[in-house]
Amino acid sequence: MEYPMTREPNPAALCYSQPLFGEAVRQAHQNFQAPYRLCLMGGLAALSSAAQSLVDVVMPYGARVPAGVYLALIARSGERKSTVERRFMKEIKALDDNLEEEHNCNLADYKVKMLEWKNRKKQLEKKLGKSGNDQHELTRIREELRELLASEPTKPQRAKLVYEDISPMAMLNALNETGVGTLVSSEGGIIVDGKSFDAVPHLNSLWSGDKVSVARVGKPSLNISDARLTVSIMLQPEIFKPQTGKKGEKIRGSGHWARYLVINPESTQGTRLSTRQANSWEHLDAFDRRIREILSKARMARIVGDVEREEIRFSEEAAAAWYKLADRIEEAILPGGQFEHASDHASKLGENIARVAALLHFFEGDGGAITVETLNVAADICNECSDDFLKLFVPPPEEVRDAVELDKLINRMRDDGLRFIRRTYLHKRCPNAQRTGGRFFRALDVLLREGVIRSYVDMSNSQCLDLCPLLPLPWGGPLNGHH
Structure with a gap:
């Protein structure tokens, strides 16, 4: 089975294809020494927030959909997410301060x-x-x-773009007034809180650009149409973990998490040395200038009122490439495919790729249609998010996880100079959890199938293991019956 996207993540490709955006992300990664993909999320959140009221993306099959994205970062405290977010959202929050005055x-x-x-x-x-x-x-x-x-005076509407750490239902109230907003939360648990679940189907509808109607007891109903919403939340691993099990089935079953670009980066804590930091900020300053241009257009459109959003379209070549991606994603839902157990995620992946491509294209200000190069970069970004989604929501079977742990033990034995051992020797030293219920033997079978080790019977009829099956045998003959 050929997976949807096979290129390795390549920050250099982002800088080359999308220099204004890519260099800003690279510079944030270098200067803040936060995980690269955390910085990528910060840039995408700011871009989506600023541009969503101005542009829609026209899918290759003709449907017009919002360009905004939902982003979820799963990371421990101390990864500098708030620092990165503040830097990328600086101009948007400055406008919010002016609008508030x-x-x-x-x-x-x-x-x-x-x-x-x-x-x-x-x-x-x-x-x-x-x-x-x-x-x-x-x-x-x-x-x-x-x-x-x-002639009764009309109460002025609050024109706010970013809403921090408010509940999804409060976000709906704000959207009913403003029609556009960004939900930013460093405490993303508000999304998974039981009291907030009632708002999740409405957040799903807003992602799709559909009308939202909310009946409220004792209050006027909310009727939100043609609104645009960006979501950027951070969840601690311990808060997010229940979402991947039975407790989170209700939200997962609603298709909510499938709409997110999920980011679970490797930590940089312990490697953030001062000697690696640079003092240059010119690329982030250029990012700020472009965001200001976009916000100026968005503000003018709001003053004029009823301005049609610009349609971002694909070039013929990019549309053909997108269809190929979409077909591979669909095939990967089949048994044995990458998305066999994540069809909900797969169903939204093609559109998320298109949205990211449209945002990058608009930000770079090239005009015209989305190119294949931009589509490929968007596909790479979403591919990484797909990998994280699958790791979090579709973890490997127990025997595969056990095999990984057993392989670590075998590596330590190799480092100690061991090669030929009895199976019972490994069984006695395996992790405690694997010593019951046949887990050790199922994990061992995985390693044998993968060729990590090989089994043989020695001259005393004992079951033995060769920990280095790729090396030639010291005695030069067949394995069984020797040693």
Whole structure:
């Protein structure tokens, strides 16, 4: 079976194909010494947040879908996720601060106008009560009151882009007002919290660009249409782990995690030496300038109102390449394929590749259609996320995990100079958990099938193992019956 994407992750390809974005990610990785893919997530989150209100991606088969992405980072505390996120989201949060100041000023003006409006309303109501039977006066006051009611001041909307550590339901309330937003959480447990699960189907709909209707007891219903949402959350491994088991089946079953680009990078803790850090920030500064340009367009579009989002399309060559990727992904759902136990993830993977490609294409500002080079880089990024999704949600069978642990023990024996041993010798020294229920023998069978070791019977009819099956035999003859 040929897997959907076979290229190895290559940061250099990102820098070459997408220099503005790729060099910023590389520089963040070098300067903050955080995991490379954590920095990649920070850049994608900022890009998705800034661009989602301006562009949609037209899939090769014609459907128009949002360009925003959902990102989930699984990492221990201390990986510098917050530091990286703050750096990439700097311009977006600066705009949010300005919008908040404007909102506060507009809110103060609104309150003054509302006081004047209420006083005028009271005056007219008093006149209405004192007008008696004078029909002419009644008609005049009623008309004046009708005009006043029609001119009631409108409360200014809060134009906020980033919402930090709020519940998904609160995010829905915000989207009902603003129509666009980014849910950023360093405590991503709010997504998996039992009280928040009711909002998960609505988050699924928002990812797809569908209309969302939420009935609320004692409050007006929420009717959110054509909204755009980016999600960027961090989960500690211990908080995320239940999502991969039976407790998390409800959320996994809803297709929620399948929509995410899941990132579970290798830790850099213990290797972050000051001598490896650079003082140059020019690529991140260039990233900031481009984000400011995008935000300026987004803000202008909001002021003008009802502006059509730009359609990002694929070139003919890129569309043909995307179809090939989609076919391989589909084939990999078959028994024995990469996605045999992750069809939910596979069903969204092709669209996620298209979204990442559209975001990168738009950010670089090349114009025209998405190229094959950009599609390949997007596929590489999503391939890494696929690997992490499968490791977390579709772990290998018990015997394979046991075989990995047993292989570590065998490697230590090799380092000690051992090559030919009895099977009972290995059994007595294997991890405690493997000594019952036949687990040791099932793990041993995996190693034998893979050719990591080979078995033989010695002259005393004892079952033995050759720990270095690729090396020539010291005695030059057949294995069985010797040693």
